[in-house]
Amino acid sequence: MSNTPTWTPDQPIISLKDVRKSFGDLEVLKGVSLDVMKGEVICIIGPSGSGKSTLIRCVNALNDIQAGSITVEGQEVHDPDLDKLELRKKVGMVFQQYNLFPHKTALENVMMAPLKVLKQGKADVEERAMKLLAKVRLQGKENSYPGELSGGQQQRVAIARSLAMNPDVMLFDEVTAALDPETVKEVLLTIKELAAEGMTCILVTHEMGFAREVADHIYFTDRGVIVEHGPPDTFFDAAQDPRTKEFLSQIL
Amino acid sequence: MIEAVREFFREMAADYPTWNFVFFYEQTQWEKVVSGLWMTVQLSVICVILSLVIGVIGAGMQGARSPVVRAVVSGYIQFFRNTPPFVQLLFFYFALGQFTPTYSPDGWLEIPIISNVGWAIISLSFFAGAFNVEIFRAGVEAVPKSTQEAAEALGYTRLQIFGYVVMPLALRVSIPALNNNLVNLVKTTTQAFVIAVPELLYESVTIWNDFPSAQNPMMTVLFFAYLGLVGIVVMSMNKWERTMRIPGYGG
Numbered sequence: 001m002s003n004t005p006t007w008t009p010d011q012p013i014i015s016l017k018d019v020r021k022s023f024g025d026l027e028v029l030k031g032v033s034l035d036v037m038k039g040e041v042i043c044i045i046g047p048s049g050s051g052k053s054t055l056i057r058c059v060n061a062l063n064d065i066q067a068g069s070i071t072v073e074g075q076e077v078h079d080p081d082l083d084k085l086e087l088r089k090k091v092g093m094v095f096q097q098y099n100l101f102p103h104k105t106a107l108e109n110v111m112m113a114p115l116k117v118l119k120q121g122k123a124d125v126e127e128r129a130m131k132l133l134a135k136v137r138l139q140g141k142e143n144s145y146p147g148e149l150s151g152g153q154q155q156r157v158a159i160a161r162s163l164a165m166n167p168d169v170m171l172f173d174e175v176t177a178a179l180d181p182e183t184v185k186e187v188l189l190t191i192k193e194l195a196a197e198g199m200t201c202i203l204v205t206h207e208m209g210f211a212r213e214v215a216d217h218i219y220f221t222d223r224g225v226i227v228e229h230g231p232p233d234t235f236f237d238a239a240q241d242p243r244t245k246e247f248l249s250q251i252l
Numbered sequence: 253m254i255e256a257v258r259e260f261f262r263e264m265a266a267d268y269p270t271w272n273f274v275f276f277y278e279q280t281q282w283e284k285v286v287s288g289l290w291m292t293v294q295l296s297v298i299c300v301i302l303s304l305v306i307g308v309i310g311a312g313m314q315g316a317r318s319p320v321v322r323a324v325v326s327g328y329i330q331f332f333r334n335t336p337p338f339v340q341l342l343f344f345y346f347a348l349g350q351f352t353p354t355y356s357p358d359g360w361l362e363i364p365i366i367s368n369v370g371w372a373i374i375s376l377s378f379f380a381g382a383f384n385v386e387i388f389r390a391g392v393e394a395v396p397k398s399t400q401e402a403a404e405a406l407g408y409t410r411l412q413i414f415g416y417v418v419m420p421l422a423l424r425v426s427i428p429a430l431n432n433n434l435v436n437l438v439k440t441t442t443q444a445f446v447i448a449v450p451e452l453l454y455e456s457v458t459i460w461n462d463f464p465s466a467q468n469p470m471m472t473v474l475f476f477a478y479l480g481l482v483g484i485v486v487m488s489m490n491k492w493e494r495t496m497r498i499p500g501y502g503g
Contacts, residue, residue, distance in 0.1 A: 060405055088407035099402035102501045103420050113406040116416060147500020158402075165406060 307384025
């Protein structure tokens with residue numbers, strides 16, 4: 001029952017074409033297009049309110065769109081007949097505020113979706129969850145509740161929780177913005193390792209150094225449009241658009 | 253031993269005519285007290301459980317997309333919260349009772365399929381349930397949207413989000429308010445008296461109608477019985493609250 005018959009890995013795994021999105025009268029995305037190839041890491045940067053988070057929230061249909069098209073592995077995301085579960089199995093998401101389930105331990109947080117949503121067997125899921133927690137360097141914290149973990153640790157549980165669904169793409173929505181400076185690094189390291197393993201990642205971030213280091217491609221958004229994009233070196237060293245230059249001069 | 257106790261209370265009744273603990277030495281009266289207490293316990297337990305079920309379902313329905321469903325729930329709450337439970341019991345038994353089908357075990361009698369006990373259970377459960385819906389709703393609203401969104405992003409359906417994420421968290425917030433409402437419910441079961449449900453108050457009144465000298469003792473029994481019953485409810489709710497406590501979360 002493959003509903004992505006037309007997609008092959010040489011085509012963009014995610015493709016946005018002229019996406020428009022409004023909240024009431026406020027148009028947040030004013031025609032955004034971008035393509036992401038399998039295994040690519042792209043970073044979206046830009047001032048607050050430029051529509052970065054909205055953009056990636058549209059990719060897994062947490063937000064709907066008013067016009068344009070978004071496809072994931074060839075499947076139109078905003079097709080009313082879309083099987084949302086199929087989409088969300090493919091696309092994992094990590095949030096700024098971690099959003100762990102506070103009443104479940106770290107291990108349970110990771111295990112819950114494969115058990116309840118995918119109905120996989122417990123022993124198998126548990127083994128995988130333990131491995132994932134080890135992968136994000138949280139051995140020994142399996143039975144801790146989110147409230148007992150630091151922000152950075154919680155965020156790594158959130159990453160493991162998302163990975164437990166075996167997604168093809170990961171969306172990171174300002175995942176270090178709420179963290180203490182000393183825990184930012186451990187989270188970024190985890191993401192870097194994921195990227196190195198070939199996971200397709202879309203990151204909204206304010207960590208410019210990190211973006212430069214891991215991204216294959218940088219997109220700069222401002223007021224609902226993509227102002228400029230390019231490979232990190234070109235983007236950071238030879239930005240063309242005055243708005244990009246101004247933004248970079250303020251934060252670099 | 254038992255005979256000695258009986259003798260003691262028989263003499264006490266003779267010496268102090270307003271303190272006739274008749275149920276301590278008359279088997280039939282003793283049986284009335286026991287069966288009244290048992291009926292009260294059953295009413296309380298069944299109504300507590302049903303009112304909790306109604307509360308959870310109602311809170312779930314309040315989150316429904318359909319405005320009609322939400323209007324039905326809020327109409328239900330308005331009706332049951334804003335009218336006296338006493339009147340509700342009368343209404344259910346006498347008004348709705350007229351329309352319930354009957355059956356006949358012997359070809360002569362006509363027995364309604366819902367007895368007065370049945371109506372008391374229905375009426376009291378819906379009464380307390382209305383408050384429980386509101387209590388759970390407050391709890392549901394305390395669960396951050398972002399937590400639900402995380403579940404949505406993981407592929408949970410709306411029902412799964414409600415069952416696995418929203419309700420377990422909402423419940424914890426709701427326990428203190430729930431505690432109050434369930435205590436009230438246990439006490440409100442005495443009002444089933446009005447439709448002749450043979451619970452503890454009803455049996456006590458029958459006893460002191462037969463033995464006016466037993467009125468003081470029966471009132472004493474009533475006070476202690478409810479102190480005990482409500483005490484059990486409060487203790488178990490507190491215990492539940494402790495076992496539900498999450499390390500590092502909330503107060």
